[in-house]
Amino acid sequence: APCYATLNNKKFPDDFMFGTATSSYQVEGAWNEDGKGENIWDRLLHTNPNFTVNGDNGDITCNSYHKYKEDVALVKELNVTHYRFSLAWARILPNGHVDQINEAGVQYYKNLITELRANNIEPFVTIYHWDLPQTLQDEGGWPNSNIVDAFVDYARLCFQLFGDEVKYWMTFNEPKNTCWQGYGAGTKAPGIKAAGIEDYLCSHNLLKAHAKAWHVYDEEFRATQKGQVGIVIDSNWWEPSTNSSDDLEASETKLQFTFGWYAHPIFIGDYPKVMKNNIRRRSLAQGYTKSRLPEFTPEEIEFIKGTADFLGVNMYSSALVTPVENHDVNAIGYEADSEVRDWLSENWKRGASPWLVVTPWGVQKLLRWIKEQYDNPRIIITENGYSDYDGTLDDVDRIDYIQQYLSSVRDAMDEDGVDVFGYTVWSLMDNLEWVYGFTNKFGLYNVDFNSPNRTRTAKKSVGVYQNIIRTRCLVDDCIDS
Numbered sequence: 001a002p003c004y005a006t007l008n009n010k011k012f013p014d015d016f017m018f019g020t021a022t023s024s025y026q027v028e029g030a031w032n033e034d035g036k037g038e039n040i041w042d043r044l045l046h047t048n049p050n051f052t053v054n055g056d057n058g059d060i061t062c063n064s065y066h067k068y069k070e071d072v073a074l075v076k077e078l079n080v081t082h083y084r085f086s087l088a089w090a091r092i093l094p095n096g097h098v099d100q101i102n103e104a105g106v107q108y109y110k111n112l113i114t115e116l117r118a119n120n121i122e123p124f125v126t127i128y129h130w131d132l133p134q135t136l137q138d139e140g141g142w143p144n145s146n147i148v149d150a151f152v153d154y155a156r157l158c159f160q161l162f163g164d165e166v167k168y169w170m171t172f173n174e175p176k177n178t179c180w181q182g183y184g185a186g187t188k189a190p191g192i193k194a195a196g197i198e199d200y201l202c203s204h205n206l207l208k209a210h211a212k213a214w215h216v217y218d219e220e221f222r223a224t225q226k227g228q229v230g231i232v233i234d235s236n237w238w239e240p241s242t243n244s245s246d247d248l249e250a251s252e253t254k255l256q257f258t259f260g261w262y263a264h265p266i267f268i269g270d271y272p273k274v275m276k277n278n279i280r281r282r283s284l285a286q287g288y289t290k291s292r293l294p295e296f297t298p299e300e301i302e303f304i305k306g307t308a309d310f311l312g313v314n315m316y317s318s319a320l321v322t323p324v325e326n327h328d329v330n331a332i333g334y335e336a337d338s339e340v341r342d343w344l345s346e347n348w349k350r351g352a353s354p355w356l357v358v359t360p361w362g363v364q365k366l367l368r369w370i371k372e373q374y375d376n377p378r379i380i381i382t383e384n385g386y387s388d389y390d391g392t393l394d395d396v397d398r399i400d401y402i403q404q405y406l407s408s409v410r411d412a413m414d415e416d417g418v419d420v421f422g423y424t425v426w427s428l429m430d431n432l433e434w435v436y437g438f439t440n441k442f443g444l445y446n447v448d449f450n451s452p453n454r455t456r457t458a459k460k461s462v463g464v465y466q467n468i469i470r471t472r473c474l475v476d477d478c479i480d481s
């Protein structure tokens, strides 16, 4: 493996939190058992089986709903401090509203949290990881402002039910992919293609919902439960394709359109200027009478600002950027509105996921940028990982990936003073990788989807990650370092 000078001469702090992660729709299965309601992924994949490779779906997947004790044993074996998982809204509230609580669903999460605590593992709970109850989508979904109070009622119930044992909450996983992929590109449930319109309505409501949930925790629960509420925002690192001022500006613009879209309202206030300017200019040029990007009132700007006790960052990959010449003024969508083109360099090693390239230097650049942009927020890497096609147990590529990215996180902490308090490998086990089905495997543990028992088997990376956690430093297999 390549030698990185920092690999073997840096220790992670004793209180640095190493963890691993999954999400409800990707691992639980039991899609319609014990009173769970239908969610937008159930509906989308049952009505469009070819939406995913091989028609794979979450009906059973890893069957974690029935195998959660075994899963917690694997998490324990990893010797991690925390396990990040998400709550399936429709398992707790089958029609999405608090008028009907499914006790069996509540009990499942209470059992999971109890099992984690019994094994001295910190539960890191994502309230929403893309699996909206179908009834709420039928009522308009994220673009309909009614969703705000539906989410806040759901979040308040979660705080009430689980808040005595859960001290780390994340409202949303990757708002950009919730909105852009769900309602813009249509590449994720509910699969709506309304780029530049419904993705912006989704984000407007999602930000209000996040902020309201944070204020509810702050006013009604923090004093007694003493926990923290954050949000998980993802982005590539966007590398200028040359050091021309145009390319440097394109990088900054793309960062604002992907990370700033959500971080700017929460950490500074309001949408980023370049988003507001670009989208207004393009909307008017397209004949709209006002910007396609909704506007916050001054009160809303103040209400949303400051609503994150920590920042979860999902970072996997990078891309090269440059301004789009003679852009099509009629193209709409958050990518077109950025007027930036991005692509992957041929020189970068690939993962199985088409968007995944091995660019560890990108995580240090993104973390440094976040620190400078948002005044050094407390950060935990809530997802980072490598996918292959065959789920090989001899996963040396994943071992290299994790070590190189951790080394770059370490550099951001040492050289740039970024306040990173944890790192989380995506994922505990191979699972349903959205449109790629079971063909993209991210797990530290292999899952045999052909066996009814969904047998989990440790890959080589399990031993390496255990060592990193035990020794607090990166194993360097170089002999000449």
Ligand SMILES: O=S(=O)(O)CCCN1CCN(CCO[C@@H]2O[C@H](CO)[C@@H](O)[C@H](O)[C@H]2O)CC1
Binding pocket: 023, 026, 173, 174, 177, 234, 235, 236, 258, 314, 316, 317, 353, 355, 383, 426, 433, 434, 442
């Ligand atoms: O969107 S950008 O314009 O900035 C760049 C495009 C590429 N992204 C990279 C990450 N990605 C998946 C992240 O998705 C995350 O990572 C895991 C692996 O995919 C998933 O299994 C998790 O559920 C999800 O939280 C969505 C697409």
